[in-house]
Amino acid sequence: MNAIIDYFETISSFHRGLILVGGIAIFWLIENAFPLFKMQYNKIEHAGINIFFTITTIIVNFVMAFILLLAADFAIQQNIGILQWLPTMNIWIYTLLGLLLLDLIGAYLVHLVEHKVKFLWRFHLIHHTDTWIDTTSANRHHPGESVIRFAFTVLGVLIVGSPMWMVFLYQSLSVVFSQFNHANIPLPKKLDKFLSYFIISPDMHKVHHHYKLPYTDSNYGNIFSVWDRLFGTYKYLEREQIVYGVDTHMKPQENNQLGSLLKIPFQKYRNPES
Template identity: 40%
Template sequence: MHNLQDYFAHQPDSHRIAVLTISIFVFWNIENALALDMNYKKWRHALTNSYFMLVDAPVQFVLGVALAFATGWVAMHQFGLIYWLPLPNVFTQFVVSFVLLDLLEYVYHRFMHIFTPLWMVHLVHHSDRNLDSSTVLREHPLETGVRLTLLVLWVFVTGAGLWMVLARQFFQVISNVFTHSNFRLNDKLDRVLSLLIVTPNMHHVHHHYQQPYTDTNYGDVLSVWDRIFGTFSRLSADEVVFGVDTHMALEENADFKNLLAMPFGPHRESEDFSEEWVWQNA
């Protein structure tokens, strides 16, 4: 445990990028064998999504400094729930911090759907008409800012140390690439796995273009929150259409500049939507 603690406390940025790159490489190749839909320009689509890494990097750097400060401060002052709860050792502290950080992701994700200005930012992620392993990169820098700011604040509540946040991030990255992948698990396997963790089958429903499905399956790594708070749903693979019914036009949601501007565009209601967009191919 000490070795792992040490490793994650001093994990180089290059290792974090490697975990993301290797995860995408692995799931990209599984997709090539098992994909639900290959009827789109996969490399071009991935290139558009990968541009977000460049614009998100400065936000990640600034809030990474804030995160290092917050985790250092709570450790020095033994401040936060993991210190106040009667937890016998560092392993149980890690498990509790993992669960609490996952709860934050669930709550933050619901906020992004409830409040219109936040939804306009989160919409960029949802507007992807061809969900696959590269969609995990598609996060507007404003959303990165909101997500990481809440994480820094949550550190002060939970007392999570830097190594705990980064160890969780290791699992989170692999899980997020997996759940966005363009393949489905066998139904029986999905029913077992989705009792504990979010599966591609679950997250695909969250990316369905119409309500009420978009507002279900908010979970990040653990699926338990959707079950506890009544937001769990299922939809078969042949019924799921990726995208958002207000933003189905490819000129809009397959162009990086338009995607960056999307949160500042007009808010549209579902009634403005035309069925013919669903059949438009990338």
């Protein structure tokens, strides 16, 4: 564990970028060889749109990274946050607890709030407009949403009181898990179901991308599935029944054109069907 801590205490931006690019490359190759759904779409064009949003997410996080560093340093120096108030414990338990709490605030909570607050939903909606979910869909976030998610990450760091190495570890795991559970890959159903008791499996997350309520408003987690099960937001739908997208934006000119996607948050709100 000490080797992991040492690595993430000094991890470079280059290595963090390699983790992101490497994850996409690996899952891209797997889903091309063994696709869950044989979707009729221009995979390169689709990837281009999603990679644009991935780049804007990277830029937002890079520009604002100093705030995250300040928050982590402040939490440690001022001895604030849940982890700082707990007694000394095994480093593995300490790390797992920290990752669980960061995932609760930085992934589950912000995701839930984005679905419940109309103003925030306007930005998150871009992620749900994707009608061809694959590994590149993982970071399909409007730049405005990237700012929102960054703010919740900072909040999580302060509440949890996590050191910076843990934040970098969490962010790296979060990227890979998101690429994994968005990937168009067919795990054996029994294996996927078993994994879903511990982590967000591909089938579990894809239910969240079904185009109609109440499934859209479910399975908010990113790494750990415990929060959805604990707070009653877990839902199951057979993979064969899933239709990707969101019912308010099913037209290709709205969900598959970069210019249109960037404008969605500033357009009139549309009520989803229930």
